[in-house]
Amino acid sequence: MDDGMQLQISLDKLPIKRLDSIEENGIERFPLDVDYDEKRLSLIRRIDFAWAVEKDEEKKKKKQKSSKETSAPWQWQGMVENLQLAHQELSVIIDLINTVEANDAVTVASMTRPKLLPNEALSDLAVSAATKLQCYRHVGKYFKQSAKAFEQQVAREARFYGALIRLQQNWKVKRQRQAAIVPGNEGFTFDLLDNSYDQAAIIRSLSMSTVRVNHDAAGMLAINVSPDLCHSLQFGFVGAQSDDTWRKSNENKSHFSGEHNLGEMGEESLSDEECVKKTNSLLREVHEAIFNEQVFDLVNREAFNTVAGVSVTGIRENYLQLSLGQGTSVYLTLVSNSQDHSTVEDELNDNVENAILPLESSDGMKREAKQNTSKKGQFSNSICYEIYIQQIFHEHIFGKGDEKAISSGNRLSGVQARDGSSLLGHFFKSLAHRIFSTKVLAELENVVCKVPYLQLISNPTWNSRASSWTLYMEVPQSILRGSQTKTSDYYEKNAAKRQFWTKVVVNDDCINVKAEGSPNVAGLFKGKIEETHSINKYNCNLADLPVIILQQVASQIINWLYQEAMMVGIKVNRDFLCLSLELKQGETLGLVASVDPEDSEECISWWLVMEDSFAEEQKLHMSITDGASEYRKFLGHLSLDLLYATLIDLVGLCSGGGGQ
Amino acid sequence: MDSQGQTTSLQRLQNVEKRIVKVLELAGGVMDELASPVGPRKDVVQNHCLEFMQLIKDIQVALRDEIKSACEYRPFEKCDYGSRIANEICHKKVEFIMSQLDAMKQTIDEYHAAV
Numbered sequence: 001m002d003d004g005m006q007l008q009i010s011l012d013k014l015p016i017k018r019l020d021s022i023e024e025n026g027i028e029r030f031p032l033d034v035d036y037d038e039k040r041l042s043l044i045r046r047i048d049f050a051w052a053v054e055k056d057e058e059k060k061k062k063k064q065k066s067s068k069e070t071s072a073p074w075q076w077q078g079m080v081e082n083l084q085l086a087h088q089e090l091s092v093i094i095d096l097i098n099t100v101e102a103n104d105a106v107t108v109a110s111m112t113r114p115k116l117l118p119n120e121a122l123s124d125l126a127v128s129a130a131t132k133l134q135c136y137r138h139v140g141k142y143f144k145q146s147a148k149a150f151e152q153q154v155a156r157e158a159r160f161y162g163a164l165i166r167l168q169q170n171w172k173v174k175r176q177r178q179a180a181i182v183p184g185n186e187g188f189t190f191d192l193l194d195n196s197y198d199q200a201a202i203i204r205s206l207s208m209s210t211v212r213v214n215h216d217a218a219g220m221l222a223i224n225v226s227p228d229l230c231h232s233l234q235f236g237f238v239g240a241q242s243d244d245t246w247r248k249s250n251e252n253k254s255h256f257s258g259e260h261n262l263g264e265m266g267e268e269s270l271s272d273e274e275c276v277k278k279t280n281s282l283l284r285e286v287h288e289a290i291f292n293e294q295v296f297d298l299v300n301r302e303a304f305n306t307v308a309g310v311s312v313t314g315i316r317e318n319y320l321q322l323s324l325g326q327g328t329s330v331y332l333t334l335v336s337n338s339q340d341h342s343t344v345e346d347e348l349n350d351n352v353e354n355a356i357l358p359l360e361s362s363d364g365m366k367r368e369a370k371q372n373t374s375k376k377g378q379f380s381n382s383i384c385y386e387i388y389i390q391q392i393f394h395e396h397i398f399g400k401g402d403e404k405a406i407s408s409g410n411r412l413s414g415v416q417a418r419d420g421s422s423l424l425g426h427f428f429k430s431l432a433h434r435i436f437s438t439k440v441l442a443e444l445e446n447v448v449c450k451v452p453y454l455q456l457i458s459n460p461t462w463n464s465r466a467s468s469w470t471l472y473m474e475v476p477q478s479i480l481r482g483s484q485t486k487t488s489d490y491y492e493k494n495a496a497k498r499q500f501w502t503k504v505v506v507n508d509d510c511i512n513v514k515a516e517g518s519p520n521v522a523g524l525f526k527g528k529i530e531e532t533h534s535i536n537k538y539n540c541n542l543a544d545l546p547v548i549i550l551q552q553v554a555s556q557i558i559n560w561l562y563q564e565a566m567m568v569g570i571k572v573n574r575d576f577l578c579l580s581l582e583l584k585q586g587e588t589l590g591l592v593a594s595v596d597p598e599d600s601e602e603c604i605s606w607w608l609v610m611e612d613s614f615a616e617e618q619k620l621h622m623s624i625t626d627g628a629s630e631y632r633k634f635l636g637h638l639s640l641d642l643l644y645a646t647l648i649d650l651v652g653l654c655s656g657g658g659g660q
Numbered sequence: 661m662d663s664q665g666q667t668t669s670l671q672r673l674q675n676v677e678k679r680i681v682k683v684l685e686l687a688g689g690v691m692d693e694l695a696s697p698v699g700p701r702k703d704v705v706q707n708h709c710l711e712f713m714q715l716i717k718d719i720q721v722a723l724r725d726e727i728k729s730a731c732e733y734r735p736f737e738k739c740d741y742g743s744r745i746a747n748e749i750c751h752k753k754v755e756f757i758m759s760q761l762d763a764m765k766q767t768i769d770e771y772h773a774a775v
Contacts, residue, residue: 133695140691147684154677165670192741284744291745387752394745 043096156219163221163276164188164213171283173213188213190223192287209290211283220275225282230289231318231334233296235386238321238329285337295393296320296334302424310428324432332389381434388464389427396423429508430464436509436542437467443545444469444504450603453640454553471502473553475560475640500556502549511540515552546597551577554593554604557640561591561647568651578609581654589650602637606646609633669726676722679715686712 116124164173172191190211208229216222300320303312314321318334448456448471459468475498503514540548558579565572565581573580579591590609597603609632638646690708694700 136691136695140688140695143684143688143691147681147688150684151681154674154681157677158674161670161674165668168668168670284748287741287744288748291748383756387749387756390752391749394742394749397742 040099043092043099159219159272160215160221163272163279166276167221167280167283170280190283192283192290208286208293211286220272221279223279223282225286230285230337231292231296232289232337233292233386233390234333234335235389236331236382238331289337291390291394291397292334294397295390296332298393298397299332299389299424305424309432310424322428324428324435328435330385330431385431385434388430392423392427426465433465433467433506433508437506439542440467440504440506440511440545441469443542444471444549447471447546447549447597447603450599450601451550451553452602465508467506469504471504471549471553473500473502473556474498475500475557476644500553500560502552502556504545504549511542511545513540513545513548513552515556546603547595550595550597550603554595557604557643558591558593561643564644564647565651570651570654581650583654589654591646591650604637606635606638606643607632608635672722672726676719676726679719679722683712683715683719686715 167173167190174189174191175187190213191209192211193209208225212224214222214224296318300315303310303320303322309325311323312320313323313329314331319331320333321329321331323329444456448454453473455472457470457472459470461468477498501516505512505514554577558574558577561579562572562574565579571582573582577593577595581589581591583589587610592607592609594605594607595603596605599605635646686708690705690712693705693708
């Protein structure tokens with residue numbers, strides 16, 4: 001009975017404890033809020049059995065009631081209730097265990113650390129010191145590696161920036177800020193355009209005026225220049241072969257030839273010095289190519305303005321052909337530097353074939369020969385025309401913004417004053433003048449070759465549109481020494497007069513001839529003797545030039561003979577090309593000069609003419625009768641000494657031997 | 661260490677790079693000194709640190725000056741490109757005249773050989 005009573009008592013505790021109150025209707029109410037401490041205390045108290053004994057009496061009464069109710073409906077009701085109570089008891093135990101674990105954790109966390117023993121402290125210190133030592137070694141190694149790598153990078157960039165610094169002394173270096181820096185490109189560029197230049201002409205050469213700077217594999221400075229963009233200017237005459245010798249030597253100097261390709265393959269072996277030099281040379285070529293493009297563009301622009309005497313007869317992208325009139329046509333072309341010589345020739349031939357060629361008319365054998373001579377002369381100078389056109393436009397381009405260049409006595413300052421609007425006109429006038437003066441020079445050389453006592457002297461004029469030459473003749477010294485006072489007076493008066501000159505000046509296409517010692521035409525018409533040293537001036541064209549020159553020279557010879565005759569005291573008259581001496585019987589003996597430019601041997605020949613008349617009127621009658629009683633003798637081509645000897649003979653004949 | 665006559669901005673920046681290399685070497689030296697088995701020598705570490713801070717100050721001063729001067733950078737106002745083109749033209753003239761003189765000399769030599 002006691003065992004049964006205790007077993008039932010232990011089972012009945014739990015639901016009563018959990019239930020806060022039971023109403024009469026049977027509804028069970030549980031406790032709503034329980035504090036943690038209170039809950040823990042209640043759990044601990046339930047383990048204490050002394051507390052359970054106190055409530056044992058209360059539960060007996062309730063147990064009796066419930067046992068009476070359950071015995072009637074179901075047989076296993078008691079076991080089910082017992083199992084439920086056991087389950088609740090286990091839940092309480094699990095809650096207690098969890099609470100204890102949490103409490104232990106809190107207690108462990110709040111515990112203070114116990115003091116270490118001296119040997120334990122020393123061990124901890126040794127371990128931490130060893131760890132720090134290891135960290136220091138790692139950091140030191142890392143720093144040394146960084147220093148080494150950074151030094152290598154600085155050395156590699158020193159090559160690049162060293163080269164850039166040296167090139168910066170010669171060229172404008174600019175840096176463009178980029179959003180994303182491309183590897184191998186620092187954003188540097190060389191600016192090859194001049195700021196003081198007119199902005200309108202940059203259009204053509206804009207693509208090559210900025211050269212990008214790159215790194216190559218070895219870290220050295222490298223520029224990216226396309227050889228096809230660089231051109232050189234060529235000027236020449238249509239139909240003529242270009243002067244190959246000088247252009248070949250010029251093309252060998254170019255760095256876009258095979259030597260450059262060879263340099264590229266062996267680029268790693270190049271030193272920094274050679275790399276900087278090569279880059280500088282490339283930049284110089286690009287810069288010069290830009291200038292050539294500008295000159296070509298300016299020439300094209302001015303060619304389509306109205307230039308007097310110049311017309312455009314052919315045009316392509318890099319080719320311009322102009323006609324100057326008189327059967328002369330010139331071309332200006334840009335030739336790529338990357339092409340070799342044969343390609344240049346093919347390009348020139350193609351350009352010439354595509355352009356419209358004007359027909360040239362030839363007059364005859366002699367004219368063709370002369371033209372060939374003049375063409376040969378003028379075509380070999382196409383290079384100097386090329387240099388001259390570059391110089392003219394260079395002074396226009398770069399001298400525009402500088403006051404010093406204009407005030408430095410520039411010979412083109414007059415052209416610049418007109419805002420460069422007639423630069424091309426000035427150039428073509430200079431070109432036409434050069435061609436014309438070459439023809440004049442050919443004529444003068446022809447005359448001088450055929451007259452042995454003439455010398456040709458060139459006088460530099462330092463003007464591109466003016467040329468000047470002097471024809472110089474020196475007569476032999478007088479042998480006659482007279483003891484008379486009159487003769488000595490003449491001799492002293494004319495002692496220094498042994499030289500005669502004829503000056504030819506060409507301004508653009510006008511020829512002026514000045515001759516010393518010739519009688520004036522007006523004076524001849526008046527019939528009186530003019531002064532000895534009068535100067536005549538003629539305007540003539542190219543065809544009349546030889547005749548006029550020869551007439552002036554012959555007239556100078558007549559003047560010289562006249563002076564010599566006057567010294568002897570003989571009565572003598574002078575005409576333009578005739579020297580007349582009077583004989584005692586009233587006859588007149590004349591020494592006459594005849595000029596013929598087409599003579600094969602000499603151009604001046606001499607005649608001895610004897611006229612038989614007593615009065616002026618009879619002389620007129622004689623000329624009317626066409627020389628019925630005249631006597632002429634051809635003396636041929638005489639040198640000055642022979643002429644002088646002839647004069648002496650005539651003088652002797654006049655003075656004494658009239659009767660012979 | 662470096663010459664005072666620094667002419668260009670790029671040269672000054674290159675000197676800054678050299679100082680940065682020196683600074684890293686000093687840091688490595690300090691670490692080596694701290695990691696030595698016999699213990700760090702205090703005077704060596706102190707000298708390295710002093711030099712380190714001095715170089716850092718120099719680097720900062722130089723970079724600050726370069727930043728200021730970079731704002732004042734202007735492209736060439738009066739560059740010598742025109743004079744350079746003039747030199748190229750004169751060079752062409754001299755070459756042309758020399759070729760003419762060589763032709764004259766060749767003609768004279770041929771004349772003397774013929775005589």
